[in-house]
Amino acid sequence: MMQAQQLPLRHSHLSIADGVAEFTHQRPASRNALSPEMRQDYHDMLDRVEADRSIRALILTGSGGSFCAGGDLKAIQDIFSGPDPSARRPEMMRRRLQDIHKWLRRLRDLEIPVIAAVDGAAAGAGFSLALAADFVLASERAWFCMSFAKVGLLPDMGSLYALPRVVGMTLAKELMFTGRRLEVADARRCGIVHAIHPTDTLPEQARRFARRFAAAPQEALALTKRALNRSFESPYDTLLDLECQAQALASAVPYYAEAVDGFLNGKPARFDWDRQTEA
Incomplete structure (x- = not known):
């Protein structure tokens, strides 16, 4: 540490x-x-x-x-x-x-x-x-x-x-x-x-x-939190639009490509809450 x-x-x-x-x-x-x-x-x-x-x-x-x-x-x-x-x-x-x-x-x-x-x-x-x-x-x-x-x-x-x-x-x-x-x-x-x-x-x-959040996808968590903080006040269609925009941003971050490549090649995920006990 x-x-x-x-x-x-x-x-x-x-x-x-x-x-x-x-x-x-x-x-x-x-x-x-x-x-x-x-x-x-x-x-x-x-x-x-x-x-x-x-x-x-x-x-x-x-x-x-x-x-x-x-x-x-x-x-x-x-x-x-x-x-x-x-x-x-x-x-x-x-x-x-x-x-x-x-x-x-x-x-x-x-x-x-x-x-x-x-x-x-x-x-x-x-x-x-x-x-x-x-x-x-x-x-x-x-x-x-x-x-x-x-x-x-x-x-x-x-x-x-x-x-x-x-x-x-x-x-x-x-x-x-x-x-x-x-x-x-x-x-x-x-x-x-x-x-x-x-x-x-x-x-x-x-x-x-x-x-335990150290290895989490930083941008994806931030976008998820932003959307959830607005979910109770937003119509369904608005959240669908927000989902599209946020997913487009998250998929452009290197973390996504690296995670997909690791999954397809049988490597353990960087962020796996169920597997990890302490970061």
């Missing part, structure tokens, strides 16, 4: 090794609440990851036994109680969310698999962040909560879009209206969680899972 590149940020940390970027929330005292500094860290992390073609997967995780307990209510209270009365205007909240949406769209559309490794709380904005990932791996003590109603807010950071598409409208309404806690086994049964691992092995299990 190559030595990891370490990039400390404001309230988080980015590590890159063996084609995997690992972005860790580093505010354990607040259960990794999403501070303004951490939101800026997401901007900077995505700049770095998007620019590096050697990165084949991204892991989002937390420190100190929590993934992310939601928005930083203390920071918001400080803003509201400050000397500037305009900070309490609805327009300012709208602008803060619009700034979040800038990097949230980039995270959702990132052209590599995104894996949320959830240990402990994924509440409020933390639950929304997990839903923005392509896969959620969780520890045995992980739990999820759409806690927005508890503080008089509605779900945000894309969860109004994502959660009904994962669990169905009826359960999404229940989780959002009640703000009840969803234990990890129930989250696995309703499709939020891909796999559950012992707490002490979750970090390495997430890295092993991410490394």
